[in-house]
Amino acid sequence: xxxxxxxxxxxxxxxxxxxxxxxxxxxxxxxxxxxxxxxxxxxxxxxxxxxxxxxxxxxxxxxxxxxxxxxxxxxxxxxxxxxxxxxxxxxxxxxxxxxxxxxxxxxxxxxxxxxxxxxxxxxxxxxxxxxxxxxxxxxxxxxxxxxxxxxxxxxxxxxxxxxxxxxxxxxxxxxxxxxxxxxxxxxxxxxxxxxxxxxxxxxxxxxxxxxxxxxxxxxxxxxxxxxxxxxxxxxxxxxxxxxxxxxxxxxxxxxxxxxxxxxxxxxxxxxxxxxxxxxxxxxxxxxxxxxxxxxxxxxxxxxxxxxxxxxxxxxxxxxxxxxxxxxxxxxxxxxxxxxxxxxxxxxxxxxxxxxxxxxxxxxxxxxxxxxxxxxxxxxxxxxxxxxxxxxxxxxxxxxxxxxxxxxxxxxxxxxxxxxxxxxxxxxxxxxxxxxxxxxxxxxxxxxxxxxxxxxxxxxxxxxxxxxxxxxxxxxxxxxxxxxxxxxxxxxxxxxxxxxxxxxxxxxxxxxxxxxxxxxxxxxxxxxxxxxxxxxxxxxxxxxxxxxxxxxxxxxxxxxxxxxxxxxxxxxxxxxxxxxxxxxxxxxxxxxxxxxxxxxxxxxxxxxxxxxxxxxxxxxxxxxxxxxxxxxxxxxxxxxxxxxxxxxxxxxxxxxxxxxxxxxxxxxxxxxxxxxx
Amino acid sequence: xxxxxxxxxxxxxxxxxxxxxxxxxxxxxxxxxxxxxxxxxxxxxxxxxxxxxxxxxxxxxxxxxxxxxxxxxxxxxxxxxxxxxxxxxxxxxxxxxxxxxxxxxxxxxxxxxxxxxxxxxxxxxxxxxxxxxxxxxxxxxxxxxxxxxxxxxxxxxxxxxxxxxxxxxxxxxxxxxxxxxxxxxxxxxxxxxxxxxxxxxxxxxxxxxxxxxxxxxxxxxxxxxxxxxxxxxxxxxxxxxxxxxxxxxxxx
Ligand SMILES: Nc1ncnc2c1ncn2[C@@H]1O[C@H](COP(=O)(O)OP(=O)(O)OP(=O)(O)O)[C@@H](O)[C@H]1O
Ligand SMILES: [Mg+2]
Numbered sequence: 001x002x003x004x005x006x007x008x009x010x011x012x013x014x015x016x017x018x019x020x021x022x023x024x025x026x027x028x029x030x031x032x033x034x035x036x037x038x039x040x041x042x043x044x045x046x047x048x049x050x051x052x053x054x055x056x057x058x059x060x061x062x063x064x065x066x067x068x069x070x071x072x073x074x075x076x077x078x079x080x081x082x083x084x085x086x087x088x089x090x091x092x093x094x095x096x097x098x099x100x101x102x103x104x105x106x107x108x109x110x111x112x113x114x115x116x117x118x119x120x121x122x123x124x125x126x127x128x129x130x131x132x133x134x135x136x137x138x139x140x141x142x143x144x145x146x147x148x149x150x151x152x153x154x155x156x157x158x159x160x161x162x163x164x165x166x167x168x169x170x171x172x173x174x175x176x177x178x179x180x181x182x183x184x185x186x187x188x189x190x191x192x193x194x195x196x197x198x199x200x201x202x203x204x205x206x207x208x209x210x211x212x213x214x215x216x217x218x219x220x221x222x223x224x225x226x227x228x229x230x231x232x233x234x235x236x237x238x239x240x241x242x243x244x245x246x247x248x249x250x251x252x253x254x255x256x257x258x259x260x261x262x263x264x265x266x267x268x269x270x271x272x273x274x275x276x277x278x279x280x281x282x283x284x285x286x287x288x289x290x291x292x293x294x295x296x297x298x299x300x301x302x303x304x305x306x307x308x309x310x311x312x313x314x315x316x317x318x319x320x321x322x323x324x325x326x327x328x329x330x331x332x333x334x335x336x337x338x339x340x341x342x343x344x345x346x347x348x349x350x351x352x353x354x355x356x357x358x359x360x361x362x363x364x365x366x367x368x369x370x371x372x373x374x375x376x377x378x379x380x381x382x383x384x385x386x387x388x389x390x391x392x393x394x395x396x397x398x399x400x401x402x403x404x405x406x407x408x409x410x411x412x413x414x415x416x417x418x419x420x421x422x423x424x425x426x427x428x429x430x431x432x433x434x435x436x437x438x439x440x441x442x443x444x445x446x447x448x449x450x451x452x453x454x455x456x457x458x459x460x461x462x463x464x465x466x467x468x469x470x471x472x473x474x475x476x477x478x479x480x481x482x483x484x485x486x487x488x489x490x491x492x493x494x495x496x497x498x499x500x501x502x503x504x505x506x507x508x509x510x511x512x513x514x515x516x517x518x519x520x521x522x523x524x525x526x527x528x529x530x531x532x533x534x535x536x537x538x539x540x541x542x543x544x545x546x547x548x549x550x551x552x553x554x555x556x557x558x559x560x561x562x563x564x565x566x567x568x569x570x571x572x573x574x575x576x577x578x579x580x581x582x583x584x585x586x587x588x589x590x591x592x593x594x595x596x597x598x599x600x601x602x603x604x605x606x607x608x609x610x611x612x613x614x615x616x617x618x619x620x621x622x623x624x625x626x627x628x629x630x631x632x633x634x635x636x637x638x639x640x641x642x643x644x645x646x647x648x649x650x651x652x653x654x655x656x657x658x659x660x661x662x663x664x665x666x667x668x669x670x671x672x673x674x675x676x
Numbered sequence: 677x678x679x680x681x682x683x684x685x686x687x688x689x690x691x692x693x694x695x696x697x698x699x700x701x702x703x704x705x706x707x708x709x710x711x712x713x714x715x716x717x718x719x720x721x722x723x724x725x726x727x728x729x730x731x732x733x734x735x736x737x738x739x740x741x742x743x744x745x746x747x748x749x750x751x752x753x754x755x756x757x758x759x760x761x762x763x764x765x766x767x768x769x770x771x772x773x774x775x776x777x778x779x780x781x782x783x784x785x786x787x788x789x790x791x792x793x794x795x796x797x798x799x800x801x802x803x804x805x806x807x808x809x810x811x812x813x814x815x816x817x818x819x820x821x822x823x824x825x826x827x828x829x830x831x832x833x834x835x836x837x838x839x840x841x842x843x844x845x846x847x848x849x850x851x852x853x854x855x856x857x858x859x860x861x862x863x864x865x866x867x868x869x870x871x872x873x874x875x876x877x878x879x880x881x882x883x884x885x886x887x888x889x890x891x892x893x894x895x896x897x898x899x900x901x902x903x904x905x906x907x908x909x910x911x912x913x914x915x916x917x918x919x920x921x922x923x924x925x926x927x928x
Contacts, residue, residue, distance in 0.1 A: 499796015510766025
């Protein structure tokens, strides 16, 4: 009985946090049309500020609360609305998702520039003496828990009333459904959208300062994102629309979780593996099984037709010469680099090159899934990890040749990718993204711990491949092998893009309805893309595992996977060049640019501040914020600038030959004009 | 021979009976009109026919097969092509690419391994067929333009070309003349007649332009508030009182 009531009360407290976060997600979706996966890190920002003020500098709790929740959180909301989301109303869903994803990566980086979360322990709560316990018979609640429950209840009631009785609530919804229609009806949609963002950010801030009290008094970004996963389950169960349902689902989830904690035998496999994965597993199951999701389709603005057609993607106007020129430039640069690596590079330089080649392969999987498939899967690192795990397990346990095991690993990843895509198919858009997110987290929190999957904490050394007399144990020869594999993968991607599958996919990206009307099955195209992308990721995973000599779970964390996506999207998700450049950046930023090159440069251009190694958070900020430009440049920033540069170059050469520059049509010429 | 038959098709949206026991049939090689005031349910009927919407009741048969369990893209494969009232083109693709992708879809051989071994590129015979269609609909000059650069009228022609590429037995046209001027309308009507005559393609056309309907079709169905209020030959139907009443106050 004790367990029953203890689970119930603790569960309600825990569930209130889920519910609060779920309300925030539902609210954001209802009022701004954004499925805000960055909601957790918004909460984290407020939590961090509150911690710094109240726990570290002993500022009065009330003042700190006002600063973190009433001032900072809505301010962040205003910034997000003004700078980003205002311009994304009515934009394709994938643009809004990528923007939120960029924030999810960038915001913790920004916060951590000033905030050392490893030291952020024994956080003090909002209410004084938070651990005071009140008991009613078998039920016990601490003051902190009561504070959370009360805050959640107030927010839930307030928001329900807002939507039911205030004109503001109605207008908020109108603006999401059709900003133009709303404006015709005399609503200032910019102001309403700002109000929506202030409100949801306030809820995020509130959750942010309350949350450390139930996560061991620590302020760590991972806790926030993890709790948001559970909140996503609740929000999805509420069909992303109903606040009361979100509350019920959040509470239910919390209670179930606490009961499981108490009633499951503590040292069984289930307890030690399934339990921590509960939020992810339930997210996975809900998305796979909930029949109502099919009906939630991203609403499109009925008045969208009055918009001028979008400017043709710059890709469409890239001239042949520009393409040839850029390719030649990169080819020469690449060969020069390789010559240097092979002939003169020390071990560390060769290591860079091997990793760049492997990451280029891994990033090709994102080119397939996102650039070609138009989807935003968040599990590519997981598929790579699966490839690596399968390959190293087969090689060490079964003694198979590593070349073979790497291929089998890729095959297994491809099959899992296809199977994964089956339930996700009917969903598409945000749900497919969430589904892969749930899969990645579930895999990370459950399967990675099984010895038979990954070889345990200290996996056996996984050998390097050998073909007959050629041994790839040497790093130089391994590099050559990786380059060959990259060449093959790149060729396959290019062939697929120019072939039937690529054409079908770009049709589906353009209009799923129209594609179906000529007999193209979006579902089939997606399964194929998912499988291909997962297979390529698995291949890269096998290579990296073999190169490093053992399976290393840190390479394949979900968050790392998000960063991959963000970096590729920033640089160029449509092309092999983009994948290769992203690999350069990914490998070199961490290892050379931030610790050495950038400080050196900064110390040379200005003598005032001595700058030492920059924290790795900088790269998350840099590329996280880079990704939010996706909406403007879906072909990637680098690609965009490259084309501009080529355009300018061509104009200049044309001019010097006395020709006119009318051969370059479309947007490129106008940008080129601006640049020259 | 009846090519297509819808029987008692109904569809309800949150309180609105968009289709109320509608029965419509089209014979082989026939051009049939479907008219009615705004909001009568014409587009909804097309969407039910294609499987984009699931009707609440009724049966739809095409070429002898019952369609209720056939997914949308299969319905296209068995010979139903359509255009959209609100243009649905593949953004980012050129006109030629629209037709190429449709041609490939018609053949239905989109195996990944063929792409991987380099067999996925457009073949000469495909390019030739595409060129012929561009020629037929007068799109040759715009063939390599991205569709975003086209006017609404030209975009409608591209949609028509794309639908024709899959060689449908039945072509559904949703207001093909809206956004077009008189000359363009006449031209489209002429092309439709030509396609109908030469390929035997049956056409079910939704249209507000009555002269165009009169000039094209042999029979019309009239929808009003989701109900079929008249059907028969053009002259019969347009003399019908109920039909006149439904159209009074209509801006067309
Ligand atoms: N997805 C939908 N959800 C709710 N109602 C809808 C939906 N689609 C159509 N309707 C409603 O169903 C009715 C029929 O609409 P439909 O678009 O089929 O008319 P239509 O005859 O094509 O009109 P128009 O000539 O304006 O194109 C209208 O009242 C419309 O508002
Ligand atoms: Mg219509």
